Amino acid sequence: MTAKDQLLQELDQVPEFLLLKVLEFVRSLKSEEEQQKLEAKAKALQAYLDSERERKDVYRRLANS
Structure with missing residues (x-):
């Protein structure tokens, strides 16, 4: 018997x-x-x-590559 069945029974x-x-x-x-x-x-x-702000230069280099 599932928990739902037990609950309904109660x-x-x-x-x-x-x-x-x-x-x-x-x-x-x-x-x-x-x-x-x-x-x-x-x-x-x-x-x-926060990650985007901290790694702004990395993201810009990846976008430009």
């Missing part, structure tokens, strides 16, 4: 008022994951820009 036994809290929790996890992805993309872009 959710079938949870009262409706608690399901709202579970839903909020799941959404908060998704939001955290999206934020981490955005931070990773920003960090990668910044690393590229």
Whole structure:
């Protein structure tokens, strides 16, 4: 049985008022994951820009060769 199957089985036994809290929790996890992805993309872009700035002469020589 997969984790999803187990989770669905457990959710079938949870009262409706608690399901709202579970839903909020799941959404908060998704939001955290999206934020981490955005931070990773920003960090990668910044690393590229730093590299480009530091190695400007190298890139110019490669482009002209």
